[in-house]
Amino acid sequence: MKAKKIEEKFFRVLMFLSTMFICMVLFLILFSILRSGLPYLSWEMISSVPSGGYYFGKEGGILNAIIGTLYLSLGSTLLAFVTGLPVALMMNVHLASMPRFVNSIRLILDLLWGIPSIVYGAFGFTIMIYLGIRASLLAGIITVTLFVLPIMIRAMDEALKTVPKGLLEAALSLGSTRSEISYRVFFKQCIPGMITAVLLSFGRAAGDVASVLFTTGFTDHIPTSLNQPAATLPLTIFFQLSSPIEEVRQRAFAAAVVLVIIILFISILTRVLSRKYHKNRINF
Amino acid sequence: MNSTKIHLSKLDLHYGKQHILKNIESEIPEKKITVILGPSGCGKTSLLRCMNRLTDLHPDAHLSGKILIDGTDILSSNEDITNIRKMMGLLAQRPYPLPMNIFNNVAYGLRISGRKKKKYLHHRVEHYLKLVNLWDEVKDRLHDPAVALSIGQQQRLCLARGLAVDPQIILADEPTSALDPQSSQAIEEKFMELKEAYTIVIVTHILRQAKRIADYVIFMYMGEVIEQGPVNEFFENPKQEKTKEYLKGMFY
Ligand SMILES: Nc1ncnc2c1ncn2[C@@H]1O[C@H](COP(=O)(O)OP(=O)(O)OP(=O)(O)O)[C@@H](O)[C@H]1O
Ligand SMILES: [Mg+2]
Numbered sequence: 278m279k280a281k282k283i284e285e286k287f288f289r290v291l292m293f294l295s296t297m298f299i300c301m302v303l304f305l306i307l308f309s310i311l312r313s314g315l316p317y318l319s320w321e322m323i324s325s326v327p328s329g330g331y332y333f334g335k336e337g338g339i340l341n342a343i344i345g346t347l348y349l350s351l352g353s354t355l356l357a358f359v360t361g362l363p364v365a366l367m368m369n370v371h372l373a374s375m376p377r378f379v380n381s382i383r384l385i386l387d388l389l390w391g392i393p394s395i396v397y398g399a400f401g402f403t404i405m406i407y408l409g410i411r412a413s414l415l416a417g418i419i420t421v422t423l424f425v426l427p428i429m430i431r432a433m434d435e436a437l438k439t440v441p442k443g444l445l446e447a448a449l450s451l452g453s454t455r456s457e458i459s460y461r462v463f464f465k466q467c468i469p470g471m472i473t474a475v476l477l478s479f480g481r482a483a484g485d486v487a488s489v490l491f492t493t494g495f496t497d498h499i500p501t502s503l504n505q506p507a508a509t510l511p512l513t514i515f516f517q518l519s520s521p522i523e524e525v526r527q528r529a530f531a532a533a534v535v536l537v538i539i540i541l542f543i544s545i546l547t548r549v550l551s552r553k554y555h556k557n558r559i560n561f
Numbered sequence: 562m563n564s565t566k567i568h569l570s571k572l573d574l575h576y577g578k579q580h581i582l583k584n585i586e587s588e589i590p591e592k593k594i595t596v597i598l599g600p601s602g603c604g605k606t607s608l609l610r611c612m613n614r615l616t617d618l619h620p621d622a623h624l625s626g627k628i629l630i631d632g633t634d635i636l637s638s639n640e641d642i643t644n645i646r647k648m649m650g651l652l653a654q655r656p657y658p659l660p661m662n663i664f665n666n667v668a669y670g671l672r673i674s675g676r677k678k679k680k681y682l683h684h685r686v687e688h689y690l691k692l693v694n695l696w697d698e699v700k701d702r703l704h705d706p707a708v709a710l711s712i713g714q715q716q717r718l719c720l721a722r723g724l725a726v727d728p729q730i731i732l733a734d735e736p737t738s739a740l741d742p743q744s745s746q747a748i749e750e751k752f753m754e755l756k757e758a759y760t761i762v763i764v765t766h767i768l769r770q771a772k773r774i775a776d777y778v779i780f781m782y783m784g785e786v787i788e789q790g791p792v793n794e795f796f797e798n799p800k801q802e803k804t805k806e807y808l809k810g811m812f813y
Contacts, residue, residue: 373618374617374619374620377620441657443653443655443657444659445618446615446618446651446653446657447651447653448659449646450615450650450723451646451647451650451669451670451673451722451723451726452643452644452646452647452670452674452726453669453673454643457673461659461669461673462659462660465660465661466660557661557662557706557707557708558660558706558708559657559707559708560708
């Protein structure tokens with residue numbers, strides 16, 4: 278009896294300590310980013326592009342990177358959603374009677390998920406050279422789409438997997454076709470999971486450096502067409518943090534803060550939207 | 562005896578190496594209630610699922626023999642499986658409402674059959690909800706999610722949803738097992754009414770219930786049909802030893 282109580286206590290203390298540790302690490306990261314970036318986050322910083330070259334110019338801000346990151350992540354998330362949704366639905370509705378086949382698709386997607394983004398960048402770069410395309414927003418969007426696609430599909434798949442067999446059977450026995458079931462039943466049941474998948478992919482797209490390094494390039498300007506290069510926030514940090522010039526380094530810190538704010542905003546949005554669409558969901 | 566609605570002939574079902582249904586022969590009468598009885602695991606649910614080919618979902622299922630509905634074999638016919646399934650409403654042991662509001666649950670079947678006029682939908686949804694005695698309980702909250710209903714209400718909603726597809730056959734797998742006595746009785750009475758228009762096949766564990774509602778009884782044991790016949794004959798004058806043993810259970 279006594280031993281059990283001590284054991285219980287031990288694990289409770291352990292749990293408490295590790296939770297505290299994680300919170301502390303998170304707090305320290307946020308604190309250091311905000312402390313070094315927040316003072317420089319002025320209206321001018323987020324509303325103007327750098328002047329005099331991003332590496333040497335002391336003037337201007339990071340608008341080029343904010344817009345570039347938004348273009349890139351929105352474009353690739355949209356593409357990945359449109360191409361990934363049918364795959365995820367197919368795996369769970371049309372192929373419901375072939376679990377072994379679907380599991381091997383899952384394995385392949387997990388492998389793709391695990392490949393570092395620099396490999397996607399290198400792959401995109403190889404293709405670009407082959408086709409004779411220069412670093413551009415379009416090349417970046419396509420590369421990042423490839424990179425987030427496995428994440429998108431598997432995240433949607435994990436949500437769709439939770440739909441019980443009984444619901445599929447109920448819908449089938451009403452005489453629905455598989456496509457009707459996909460979009461009217463499975464998609465509806467999993468809207469919260471779908472939102473999570475989209476925003477998870479968006480976050481990964483917005484935060485990745487390596488896949489855009491060769492494919493999107495970098496520029497001081499805001500791209501006005503898909504075949505122009507674009508700046509991104511992660512690369513802004515990467516390039517400018519090593520600058521000998523103080524003002525340039527400040528831009529890197531400001532970019533880090535903006536990136537954190539975007540990610541934070543997305544996480545909160547995920548929560549809010551998931552709750553909103555939770556209403557009709559059947560709980561099993 | 563009236564005409565046969567579903568004719569099962571030399572039906573065998575395997576799940577992988579397991580032999581689940583063995584050479585099933587049966588003629589299920591039209592516009593009557595047929596009850597499938599038998600101990601747990603004897604294959605009642607499996608037999609029901611064969612009839613609308615939900616066994617297709619099982620990766621290793623192998624189904625052979627014939628299931629003739631009005632003379633057409635649904636295992637070999639070229640008819641689209643979705644049309645075959647529309648002929649049959651399935652009521653599962655546990656209700657699975659669709660992830661939408663109450664109204665749309667019933668309207669679902671109408672919508673996928675291409676009927677989308679608002680006025681028509683309203684009219685039909687009301688009709689079917691009244692048919693299952695649910696209308697009065699939900700008429701003020703048609704746009705609430707279906708999950709907000711109690712299990713008994715969900716079961717009736719699922720029945721209404723199934724009927725809205727306008728089937729000829731109702732397959733019900735222990736439809737009252739999750740319900741309180743009152744809801745069970747309501748469902749039983751509903752079935753008694755519905756048999757005027759529908760051929761009904763019900764799986765149940767409850768012998769008393771079988772006796773109350775059945776016209777025809779199929780008794781299964783270990784994947785085989787041991788005995789079948791009209792309800793009175795079955796309960797009063799069982800012929801097989803196995804049946805007699807099983808029926809003794811009714812008194813304890
Ligand atoms: N998906 C499945 N895969 C493999 N075997 C199955 C599957 N479903 C059922 N079986 C097997 O088929 C046999 C019959 O099962 P079934 O569910 O038809 O029994 P039942 O008569 O409905 O029993 P209960 O009264 O307990 O519901 C059982 O031996 C069961 O183990
Ligand atoms: Mg069963």
